[in-house]
Amino acid sequence: MNAVEQFLTQLQGQLRVRGAARRRVLRECRDHLEDAAAQVGPQEAVRRFGAPDALAAAFDIEVAAGRTQRSTAAACVGVLAVAASTLALVNGASAGASAVPLWAVVFFAAAQTAAVSAVLAAVQAAGMRHAPAAPADMALLCRRNAAALMFAALTLFAAGAAVPGQGGAVSLLAGPTAAGLAIIAVLRTRSLVRRLPSGRSRVRRLPLTDVAAILAPSTPNMAHRTLLLPSTLLATASAFVWDHTDGGTATSSLTSASIEAALVIAGYLALGPALGLRPSRHGRRPGAEPV
Amino acid sequence: MLGACLPPTDPIPSVSVYREVMRAELLRGHLEGLLLAVLADQPGHGYALTQRLAERSGGELAVPEGSLYPALQRLERRGWVASSWEVVDGRRRRVYEMAPAGRRAGSGAALEWQRFAAVVDQVMGSLA
Secondary structure: OOHHHHHHHHHHHHOOOOOHHHHHHHHHHHHHHHHHHHHHOHHHHHHHHOOHHHHHHHHHHHHHHHHHHHHHHHHHHHHHHHHHHHHHHHHOEOOOOOOOHHHHHHHHHHHHHHHHHHHHHHHHHHHHOOOOOOHHHHHHHHHHHHHHHHHHHHHHHHHHHHOOEOOOHHHHHHHHHHHHHHHHHHHHHHHHHHOOOOOOOEOOOOHHHHHHHHOOOOOOOOOHHHHHHHHHHHHHHHHHHHHHHOOOOHHHHHHHHHHHHHHHHHHHHHHOOOOOOOOOOOOEOOOOOOO | OHHHHOOOOOOOOHHHHHHHHHHHHHHHHHHHHHHHHHHHHOOEEHHHHHHHHHHHOOOOOOOOHHHHHHHHHHHHHOOOEEEEEEEEOOEEEEEEEEOHHHHHHHHHHHHHHHHHHHHHHHHHHHHO
């Protein structure tokens, strides 16, 4: 086995990426080494090409970064498609039907969680587009995408349970189909990212960090606690106004606002570590910023 | 007389070491800009781009040739470069060409380098 074949065998053993991307990497490296070997000999060609382990690591990161961006786009499309299907379902509800209260609460909670997760994912993907991608950050993006799709699916289910009705098959199935394809892309990306070094670590990544990367470096990077308070106040005020303009009494509006505040805080406590909004107790990445 | 028999020594032995370290660091930080510069002339496959880079730099910029490919994939992910399989000299190769967004990014990279070089020159000029 000459030096080029030996190198390619080592590179194959080090690469974690699979499928068409792997075949492309190996093909391009082989073509390059054959051209170089024809000029300077196989030993020198391999020496000039670089170390196979470093090269494999660089390829894995780049393929994972590309898949992460594409799966985020698929997840956003999936969430929007499910939202459209949910609207179609709600509009097709039986005339005079009143919503089952528990499912109505689940519906609103799941819808907001899906929307927040999708926005966090989209903003993070935009912020990471021109920056070096770390496996831990890619893992976080996969979790945000998965959360957005799962809660979008729960929203659709809760809508059907809250106000049973009927609708066209295409409009009702388009959302779940798009979400199903998106979750496959997200899981495939997650599978690759978890095989990378520190791909299983949990990190905290504030949305304003990504906003600053997109817009202007001078955007203040507020601590996670200050993000929770304005978010809770905004959600609570919105719930109060929504209920009040819907004909609710002051008492019912206050009740809605209280439930909304409780759900926001509970969501932050329960999902904060998974969505990278607050530190988790386990799996902190070495060198991550102290909280 | 004994000194005349000894091989000549570099009066500042650390210069060559410093040059190698600096070159490696600069290449790492500006590889994408360099790739955009060689792609600006015409499309090419990876090996051709390596040759073009070595030729234009007079052999001064010697990157680990394999490192070009992850960098090219990064440029492609950002939409600055596009690639496709084409037949070159009877062989099927992955050929890269610059996208319109890449031209703008390349100009930006060149300007950034000029500013950086001017600042470093300003600070280090007195040492030369």
